[in-house]
Amino acid sequence: MATQAKFTEHPEVARRFPDLHPAFAPQQATVEANRCLNCFDAPCTAACPTHIDVPKFIKKIASGNLRGSAATILESNVLADSCSRVCPVEVLCEGSCVMHRYNKQPIEIGRLQRYAIETFYDSGAQIPKRNSPARKEKIACIGGGPASLSCAAELVQQGFKVVVYDKRPLPGGLNTYGVAEYKLRTADSLREIAMIEKLGVEFRTEEIADEAALAGLEKEYDVIFLGLGLGKMHKLGVHGDDTGGVIDALEFIADIKTGAKLDVGKNVVVVGAGNTAIDAAVAAVRLGAGNVHIVYRRDEKSISAFDFEFEHAKQEGVKFLWGTLPVAVHSDNGHAKTLECVQVKVDEFGKFSQVPGSNFHMECDMVIPAIGQSPLLEFLGKFHDLKLEKGRIVADRATGATSNPKYFAGGDCINGGREVVDAVADGKRAALGISAKLGVK
């Protein structure tokens, strides 16, 4: 069954999560494209982990060569559609735009990229296929997220036979299950994956690899690429953290995106202040929770969310409690009722201490921990001769090669958890590393 056919968007989700940054209309795009200075050795291109030739694709929009524009983008980044939606462009291409020093208005590169790619896909076009001779070697990509998708697309373009394995019903990893819906719809993630499928990549979903299966894969495939991502989110580690109504942020977002659970109640508390915490908190607001708090043990200056995400959350009505640490989830009939918190102070050495007598209770229908994903330690332990460090696979940044010549790796499982575009870049570099190892010049 083709990937896209396995999913139907929930109408309520579509209604509550309209585009955060609506697409450009054609003339808007042309005006913006004309504004680009067409820098030489452009800083935006250098800043992009996949090094999309930004001025080149923008000037093709200006000239009316939209097909060429999309092809330019896809040549560097096969997940260009999702990247155009989810990239933190403020700290990447647009952040490096020379216009910051000119009239303070960087070119809207992300929206232009989205315009070029969407126009291309909407026209019924497909990713241009390279005319490479078929090769006999077979490569398996384990994990169906951005790193594997990128790696698989590049390898299949080079003539290799590639199969992507994923444990979930739909491929795409966080692109499909984990990105706030108003940034990237699951349906759009799947459309993009369908494009890669049409290049000839085979997807096998709901497959879980145990040791025996891995041994089988090692026999069947010449090289195995590991695009495993990270493990489950950390638990709160306080009394009652497994009670009903406590659900981690990624699970919460996945439930929304698939339409599995859209009822959030009135009071929602998100714990943590990273980008995923913001996504979860905003989603809770959009689903009708009138009272959404983010509690964070440090202060405002220390949050790991990007500035624009923090601003967005405030605009949506999310409230923040700083220097606040959850100590217990109190339940009623097995369902969370209040979250007990305590004020904390951090001294000059970074040591936290609770303020005695500062405990208070927050009413909650839902508690959403968003305090990071854990490494896939248990699963990673199944691979032989795979060197790990701090729960990550040790891989060569330029080639994705690991300590085991059979395995290459990329994405969150080697970089500890970065952006989609970083995974795409890792995947492509690994594909080039793999093809070089297999003798492609």
Place this chain on the structure above:
Amino acid sequence: MADLKTNFAGIQCPNPFWLASAPPTNCGEQIMRAFDAGWGGAVWKTIGEPITNVSSRYSSIDWAGQRMMGLNNIELISDRPIEVNLREITEVKKRYPAHAVIASLMVESKREVWHEMVKRAEGAGADGLELNFGCPHGMSERGMGSAVGQDPIYAQMITEWVKEVAKTPVIVKLTPNITDIRVVARAAKAAKADAVSAINTINSITGIDLDTFEARPNVGGKSSHGGYCGPAVKPIAMNMIQSVMADPTAALPMSGIGGISNWQDAAEFILLGCGTVQVCTAAMHYGYRIVEDMVDGLSNWMDSKGFKTIEEFRGLTIHKITDWKHLDLNYKIVASINESLCIGCDLCHIACWDGAHQCIHMDRVAGPKDGPVEIHERPAEFEKRSRASIAVTPIPKLDHVTMEAHGPYATPLARIPRVDETECVGCNLCSLVCPVNNCITMVERPTGLPPETWNERTKGTGRPIAGMPTGHH
């Protein structure tokens, strides 16, 4: 406050801004509204035996998202009866006695027909006459317009016929569709014309529809060459006007025409000797209201320069333009990049390498390399290196945020190009492509040599041809 009052070959008007003979001056009602908006004069849409026009009539060239950089038309002269136009001239002059109303005329090339037309126009109250020897399309196929203006003998003959009866100043409008515009200007002067106006529109085909392969403007699947005007033609007009004004056998009071869109354009035309300027495309694009800033801007500029009247600066540039052979070969300038203003687009670098003399380099952080022979990485090698680099999304939690060596300027030092003055030929290209005002300036580097022209250098050497300078061809 500067005085913009103008006396052009005896024609008085409150300011030098005239509407050119064109659709904005088609009828009296329009012209009166134009005078209300502030125009000093108007040249009536050319009067003659009424014609039938086609639809469509205009087409244009857009550039980088801006509309109408150049405008093309295949409209003919007035399609209204002569007597209607003349009656309205009388009416306009009655209501606006202080404004200049010029009758543009074009009739059959017969002496008595011209005599009759001149008398009727003057009888209606026109302050002057403009002979339309320039219209490049349609009328020229009937032996009028540029068919007259391209032949100095005809032009002189008809001008003489007009001067036999004219009591008001006679302006001959020159066509640019000729190898040397001075030839017809000299003919006009020989015929005792009082003034000339230039330029009329330039023969053009503006574009082709890439779906239908039909040219624009499209008249039922066919097109015809038209007359090109608007900002795109300004440099061509200025060259032609300067060549006329610098030639004593051709120079007459000049009404400048060609892409004038604002007060700065007008000031430039006046510096080339024009007594009035005529505007069409800008008024067709934005309406009569544009004259307000033309008057205001010119007046403010004149105040800032201490000019009290137009005459005080008219023509100041004519003789600052000369033949190439009179330029000083020992004058040397070089490009200078202001690092504090540089935004790091590096357009100067690629322009210099691909379009000029390979003297702006990206290796400034490696220190000075001036010397007789320099080996630099080529532009493609820089790009290749950037694209081979491993860039990641900066995430504070994962990255020890260490700023790379940034340097003292807003732009990272590695992106600020440097000029190798030993190689710079002072061509200006980098300063032209630089998007930032005053970032790249050209500064003089005295050579210590006395001024020397090509003429002087080759005098008596007997090698003027073998030693012709090389340049941009």
